[in-house]
Amino acid sequence: MGERETWTTEEFGASHEGAVGVLLADGTVPDPVFLAMSSGGGGRSVSQWSFYDGRLAHGPRAAALRAVCSCGWTGTEHRLDWDEIGEQKLLDAGLAAPDACCQEWDEHTDQVEMSAIPLPETFTALLAQVEEEIGKLAKTSPLAALRAARRLEVTAVETGYWPAHDARQDATTEQAAAALGLDQNAARRLVARFGRWSPYR
Structure with missing residues (x-):
């Protein structure tokens, strides 16, 4: 192409x-x-x-x-x-x-x-609130907003570790792909990234 x-x-x-x-x-x-x-x-x-x-x-x-x-x-x-x-x-x-x-x-x-697998409304509302708060913070202190975004990134890495391992045990790559709205290669890489193992294993 x-x-x-x-x-x-x-x-x-x-x-x-x-x-x-x-x-x-x-x-x-x-x-x-x-x-x-x-x-x-x-x-x-x-x-x-x-x-x-x-x-x-x-x-x-x-x-x-x-x-x-x-x-x-x-x-x-x-x-x-x-x-x-x-x-x-x-x-x-x-x-x-x-x-x-x-x-x-x-x-x-x-x-x-x-x-894709649905998320609880309480979680999506919380994410929307965090996004709004970071937007407000960016108007007064872009560096503080950047640090807040970085904290979100760190939190995602920390909290995704065990779910990635559990998902690897409980679901096939095909099931994970369907639940995440990704193709199988992308789903494999995502789970591996959060689980901290090589996607080629």
């Missing part, structure tokens, strides 16, 4: 990395577009939707755009009306479809969050 604009959330990261995917008229996904350097050879490969306009040195003409996610989820196909686009650049004329893709991916990550 070539370079392209992607979206992630803080909690789910690369496990649910979204982007605008391209479909050709025959329903296939095109190869990345190779952009040659102006001098000295070499270049880079891109899969950014706006390059698939059929123009010289660009990729083939996209027939539709859809949201895609690294987890395998795909959104609705949004057909491109090339009669309406005409000679305009796709980047200028086709923004409605990418915007819709982004919104659909947002809805997908909302579903991922809802399917």
